[in-house]
Amino acid sequence: MTRLLAILAAIAATVVPLSGADAQGFPNRPVTVIVPFPPGGVADVSIRTIQSSLERQLKQTIVISNRAGAAGAVGMAAAAAAPADGYTILCALPSISTIPEVDALFGRTPVFKREQFQALARLNADPSMLVINASLPWKTLKDFVEDVKKKPGEYVYTSSGIYGASHFPMEQLLHGADIKMRHLPTTGGGPATNAVLGGHAAGWASPPALASPHLAAGKMRGLVVWGDVRLEEFPDVPSAKELGYDLQYWVWAGLFAPKATPAETINVLRRAVGAAVKDPEYIAAMKKVQTPIAYMDAPEFQEFWDKDAARLAEVVKKIGKVEEK
Numbered sequence: 001m002t003r004l005l006a007i008l009a010a011i012a013a014t015v016v017p018l019s020g021a022d023a024q025g026f027p028n029r030p031v032t033v034i035v036p037f038p039p040g041g042v043a044d045v046s047i048r049t050i051q052s053s054l055e056r057q058l059k060q061t062i063v064i065s066n067r068a069g070a071a072g073a074v075g076m077a078a079a080a081a082a083p084a085d086g087y088t089i090l091c092a093l094p095s096i097s098t099i100p101e102v103d104a105l106f107g108r109t110p111v112f113k114r115e116q117f118q119a120l121a122r123l124n125a126d127p128s129m130l131v132i133n134a135s136l137p138w139k140t141l142k143d144f145v146e147d148v149k150k151k152p153g154e155y156v157y158t159s160s161g162i163y164g165a166s167h168f169p170m171e172q173l174l175h176g177a178d179i180k181m182r183h184l185p186t187t188g189g190g191p192a193t194n195a196v197l198g199g200h201a202a203g204w205a206s207p208p209a210l211a212s213p214h215l216a217a218g219k220m221r222g223l224v225v226w227g228d229v230r231l232e233e234f235p236d237v238p239s240a241k242e243l244g245y246d247l248q249y250w251v252w253a254g255l256f257a258p259k260a261t262p263a264e265t266i267n268v269l270r271r272a273v274g275a276a277v278k279d280p281e282y283i284a285a286m287k288k289v290q291t292p293i294a295y296m297d298a299p300e301f302q303e304f305w306d307k308d309a310a311r312l313a314e315v316v317k318k319i320g321k322v323e324e325k
Helices: 002-014 042-058 070-080 095-105 141-150 167-177 189-197 208-216 263-276 280-288 298-319
Strands: 031-035 062-066 088-092 117-127 129-133 156-159 182-185 203-206 220-225 250-258 293-297
Touching: 031 042, 031 070, 042 062, 042 088, 042 117, 042 189, 042 208, 042 250, 042 263, 042 280, 070 088, 070 095, 070 250, 088 095, 088 117, 095 298, 117 208, 117 263, 117 298, 129 141, 129 189, 129 208, 141 167, 141 220, 156 167, 156 189, 167 182, 167 203, 167 298, 189 203, 189 208, 203 208, 208 220, 250 263, 250 298, 263 293, 280 293, 293 298
Parallel strands: 031 062, 031 088, 156 182, 156 203
Antiparallel strands: 088 250, 117 250, 117 293, 129 203, 129 220
């Protein structure tokens, strides 16, 4: 009930009347981007790195609105219910695909559906990386698995929320390695990182960009990268494939608009994002956070999103029901 009330309140705060003037000369007022997570996470970093470049293209202010809660469901539901006028868009992660699947798994009425959105652009895509507090003794994934297996349920991992973007890869690893850990869900990537740094959790499946400064400072240690290859930025961290694990998970960030947004408005946004990703300032900002640009325009991104959502739906079924404790 608390989750539903929070989501309804977020929707009510988002919905505003659409005047006739607003539909003309888009955009003639600030554009709000809802980030369904707290500051410091992948979605938040992704939109903030492109914010100034996008403002120059649209010649309007971009207002970033962090609406955290329920692993992103609160903010996504608010964006789904926003007027389809282009003035409220969403910066989301793969959890936009998994949250409706999880609702269906538990027999709940979905708080939003994928069909309520249309893809605008994919900004980046990175595999997850298992990072741990550097004070822990594990130097390799083998050390980690062997120790955790000896003490089932003793160690804690954290995530950005139940069935959130970083919960999935950890559940994949736990199932693949046949080990058990306790789960400490948070409200986003920033809080999850802080949980590991503060010693409240042993580790988490972090996007490389969030872990990078802490790896460089020696406060965290990377043990494995989900996927088939090592990352160029972290050549000492082995891939799951080379360690004998079939772990595939990419954390991407993309922009979405309500489904009924007019085509001409969508095209304005698409052109703006397409130009912004070529801005030298944006390119430099992405290099600074060590995140490769993986831009896709709307048609290509929509096709990618559909396929990725189908794959993740199968992962939801494989993981099954995970009750929040």
